[in-house]
Amino acid sequence: MTNGVLVRLHLRAGVAMPSSGSGLEPYVGLTAYRREDAARFFGRETEAHTLARLWRHHRLTILHGPSGVGKTSLVAAGVLPLLRSSDVLPPGSVRRPSVVPAAAILDDSDPHAFALMSSWSPYEHPLRFSGLTISTFLRWHHWNPNGGTAMAVFDHAEELFTAFRRHPDSHIHLLDQLSAALSGNLPLNLLVVIADEHFEQLRHHEGLRAHMSSEASVRLGPLTVDAALEACRGPLANIGREFAPGVAEKLVKDLRADSAGVEPAHLQLVCGALWKSTSERSIPITAADLVDVNEVLAEHCDRILQEVARDRLDGDVKQLAAWLRQIATYGTDDGELPPPVIQALVQGRILRYGEKQCYEMPARLAPPFLSMSFGRQPPEPPHHLSTIEAALQRGWFEFAAKQAERALVSPADARERARVHSLAGDAAYLQNDFDGAIAHYRKAAKTYTMLRGTDRIVATLLAAVGRILVDQGAYQAAVDELRGAVTRSPEPVILTELAWALWYIGHESGAVDMLDVALRSGNNQVEALRVRGEILSDVEPQAALRDLDRVRPHELASTRAAYALALALSGDVKRAVRVLPIVDADSDAATLLRTARVMKTAGRDAEAARLARQAQQTASRKPLPPRLTAQAELLTTTRPEN
Known part of the structure; x- marks a missing residue:
């Protein structure tokens, strides 16, 4: 493909071309492409246009495929640039917003729905969505001022089935809510992006099945040879570089394991390594410059196995390697791998769910993996905030707590230290260590108070402490904590929580006053009306009926x-x-x-x-x-x- 064709392609997508020497990395590695990466996203033009057309014309569209095949990248960098941005909500997922302490989410608020709504509206404080349902969120939040149909993405939907759930069937609640939103008169077209292994679970949901159609279901597979060549050449052409004749073809041939095509993750790993070794030069990349594909893939396997063994198997790399050798050799999963280990290996692109309805190693990865020897001591885990957050998302609370404890020993700036204390509080709370959670949340709040512009964060942490105190029956202490939170940031949801605490100690009038203030703020009126109606149901039934009649349907x-x-x-x-x-x-x-x-x-x-x-x-x-x-x-x- 010539540079002129590349320019026309990206101008049509509305994406500016980067100039040579701009400093932009041509390949993203194993990180998913974002919308702003559209200029370096190649090889999926046909799939992008097909998916955009289906999404525009169907209430429910499903994109599925193996983990690591590039579904998220296709939507973000391929499909979204083809649509009018004012019609599309930011991509959503069920990953809990990291700024919200786990204890601050209402017990009667579905945590998955809360996370999805928060990601769809990232510029609002997440606590405003606590207690809402998907339909109520769509009805009361006017996020599509131009009218017409709003386009929403539910990405990484498989995490609905694999992430930590306090209640075993809580994933059903979100699917019910999505089904209700699609069945109503809301102008919504929903795109669900899900890994193959959980596609059938989605299809078995009766409410969603009514909105499914075979023509609005797309399975994404590996890159074809032509698409892989485009994905190799295009990013380099964007920055004024190119492959010498026949070199890209040789690279793609080395990456291709069989007739199934080229795995995008493998291409990114190898092209990234190639760029790293040739980035200081401006001449075409020749055959002599090519990296050893087997060596790059083996290094990737080694790194992932070391990390997974360290985090999930007490450092026993040999045991993990033995399990994986059976899968790589015989192509079958003997069922010995614990689910958290499988999840980590899928996330690391070592395993995927295959057509035989079991986990398998990608064909191109097996030879370099089988040629490796293991036995090195796993490295010490990094104390990165993202590592702790990922562990909490997956339900690895003990590991998250240990990482937070180690991170607090290491020198860190005040903001990072406060953040670690907050995450340590989450780990304690989710293990029912409420006193430990309170201690960490208070330390986080105290540290944040020394920083500028943190009133809202401090208020959220104090509200989390207040909620735990209510659960423990320390109602007056909860009232004091929540009053402190309201003083710093009178968020409606915090006012609502203070109203509940006041109700618990018998101050109905004070509780109603707080809810009146929340209603005057104009934010999340549904929740304030609901709570006021519940509180008044004991003492002023007619007033309660007036409030509760305004928040139908009653979903709680x-x-x-x-x-x-x-x-x-x-x-x-x-x-x-x-x-x-x-x-x-x-x-x-x-x-x-x-x-x-x-x-x-x-x-x-x-x-x-x-x-x-x-x-x-x-x-x-x-x-x-x-x-x-x-x-x-x-x-x-x-x-x-x-």
Whole structure:
């Protein structure tokens, strides 16, 4: 392809050409391409135009393929530049925003939905989306001022099934929410990007299956020979460099294992190594300059195995290598690899999910891997914030805590030290070490107070401490902590949390005042109305009904129970019983007690007593507040029905 063709290609995509000597690396390595990398993204033009067309014309489009085949890069650098940017939300995922402490996310807020909404709206404070559903977010946040259909991406959707989940079925909740959003009248076209191994789990969701069609499902495979040649040559041509005749062809031939094509990750590794060794020259790259493909791939295998063994197998590289040799030799997974190890190897591009419905080693990677010898001592893990964050995302809490502990011993600037304390607090909280979480969050807040422009971060950390104190029954201490948070940053969600704490100590009027302030702010009014309605359901049922009628549909069990109680206290007992949520031993105490009170009003005394006992004994983190304990005791002393 000539330079003139390259120029025309990128001008059509609206991307400026970098000049020679601009300092731009021609190859991105194993890092996914971003939208701003479109000028150096080559080899997927046909796939990009096809996917953009399908996405424009279908409510639900699915892009799937093996891990590492370049799905994220195709969307970001290939498809997004073809669309009007005002119609497209930033790419979303279920990776929790790192600036939000784990303890600050509401218990009744789906953590995956919270993360997805936060990534779709990265310039707003993430806490504003706590407690919202996908449909409510789309309905109340006017992120498409030009009207028309909004285009949303749910990238790395496989992480919905592999990331840490406090509740085993919590991934279903997000799929239900996405299905509801697609089934409504919201102007939404959704593109889901998912790895092959979890594609069937997505297809089995009844609600989403109704929106799927075979023509709107695209499987991305390895690069063809022509596409691989374009991916080699194009980035170099952008900066005024080129391959000598026949050299790119030789490189691609060495990268190609079989008729399946060329793995993009392997091409990036080898081209990156080639560029590193020739970047100081301006003459064409010749055959003598080519790097040894087997050597580059072997070095990659060695690095990844050392890291995975260090992080997940107490440094036992030989054991990991033995497992992988069976896969590389016989092409089968014997099931001995623990899931976290498999995830890490997939992330490192050592394994992928193959057509035989099992994990396999890419064919081109097997020969260099089998020629290696292992036995070096794994290197000490880096104390990078990204390492700790990734461990928390995957549920490796002990490893995250150890890394944070080591990082706190090493010299670091104040901002990094505060960030590590916050992550250490997350690790402690997610292991139910609440006192440890409070200690780390407070240290993080104290360090941040010495830095400029950190009021919002400090407020978020104090709010996390306040939430834990509420869970521990230290209500007055929680009120004090949350008041400090509100003083620094009166975010509606923090005002809402303070309202709950005030309600717990019996100050309903003060709680309603805080919610009134939150409503006047104009942000996240849905959550403030919902909470005010729940609080008022005990004392002012008519006012509660007015608030809760404004936030339909009632998607949370606590809201449905509060609405049912308000109906029952207003005299509409039959309707109250009909709208009650399904509750179980894991339901929060207030929801169980409100359900019990509705049953009592309906004359079902035995059921009311049973539910009241459950409210007193529930395993949920939030116990009954003192002011409601007497109500529960009264219901449990009711004589059984005859």
